[in-house]
Amino acid sequence: DAWSEHRITMVMVRDILMYMDRVYVQQNRRRPVYELGLHLFRTEVWEHPRVQPRATDLLLRAVASERAGLLTDDRTLLKSVLGMLLELGAADGSDAYERDFESLFLGTTQEFYRLESLDYLSRNSARDYVAKAKSRIEEERNRAAALGLAPSTEAPLQNIVETELIERHAGALVKMENSGFAALLRDGSSPEELRETYDLLRRVPGSVEHLRDALAERVKTDGRSLVSDQERGASDPPAFVRGVLRMRERYGDVVAVAFR
Known part of the structure; x- marks a missing residue:
């Protein structure tokens, strides 16, 4: 894909310009060649108005499909895109991952479990709800690992899931x-x-x-x-x-x- 090809190309360019990278770039406090290439990919490709909004929407839709129990073959692709966002952010200090995925992902997660927990609790016994909640918590943990979510996402994700599934309904379950x-x-x-x-x-x-x-x-x-x-x-x-x-x-x- 375009991202993989760009990275390979930038490695080759970096190797060709190795001397410039080690001398001129450092002496003049410029951005290293490889990091500059990733920065340009973020600003010119990922942040293009026809790319980022659509890609983010597809990421969130794929996660929603999994939560709905639909089989998906997109996990490898999702992991690749999220890995790309993390690498782009690490290269130039941007917040591409947090801004274009994490904040939206956590927001949709909270809304999903807020609605599902209310619906499931209204139609099932407390025992069934407890089993469902445990299953959902485990699903989210496995999904986070499979998609390679950033460590910074894991704690707020767990907090959201446990708040919506447990804390808000603890009194009702009793x-x-x-x-x-x-x-x-x-x-x-x-x-x-x-x-x-x-x-x-x-x-x-x-x-x-x-x-x-x-x-x-x-x-x-x-x-x-x-x-x-x-x-x-x-x-x-x-x-x-x-x-x-x-x-x-x-x-x-x-x-x-x-x-x-």
């Missing part, structure tokens, strides 16, 4: 009727099942507080029920003690296994 964490506690679900929700929410530390609050409220509710039964004479003292011990064992297992 309180959701019949399938939320609080409902699972009430219905006596296994600590292993409860752990699925904890494993997701602990990615955003503040979100775990919703789980702790739900557990504390469940313990209080069950404790009040035991005391009420004993006061009404519905259970004798030995039964009350056994109930307390069962509670201790039950919620001790929850803390030890689900909140490991």
